[in-house]
Amino acid sequence: MADTEKTQPSGAELYRGLATEFLHHYRRGPRYIAVTGVPASNPARVADLLASALNDAGQPTERKSVAGVPTADEFRETTVAPFRSRDDVLVVDGPDLLSKEFRGFWNFSIWLEHDPGRTPDWSFVAIEQDQLGTPRESASVMLDDLDPDRPQRLWADYC
Secondary structure, X not given: OOHHHHHOOOHHHHXXXXXXXXXXXXXXXXXXXXXXXXXXXXXXXXXXXHHHXXXXXXXXXXXXXXXXXXXXXXXXXXXXXXXXOOOOEEEEEOOOOOOOOOHHHOOEEEEEEOXXXXXXXXXXXXXXXXXXXOHHHHOOEEEEOOOOOOOEEEOOOOO
């Protein structure tokens, strides 16, 4: 057994932990979670698993997939506004959900990497400098979903 297998939680444990982390900070009202990432990743699967973990924690949760890239105004009108009067969580997956135009919609977000070449000593250093940060830098959580049964949480802070 590799060292990472001893310390890395199973997928179910990881999603339960993310649900607990989210609910610790966001207990009431309409809450929105984005799941997006690199093209090879599987945001829909991760969003489904997180929504399931939230439901298992007793939090009513709905799921939505966004195909294509609507404008921010279209997204607000069709997705955000109809959910505003709810005391539930909406987990949305789709491309570009952490672009500058969409970042303000989310209470919490997950960025997915899918990197077969990642080494255990990997770290992320942004090449692109932007006041708001890149989409991956602005995410609440980064995961590598290369092994769907054991997704790996990535830490990309500057410490």
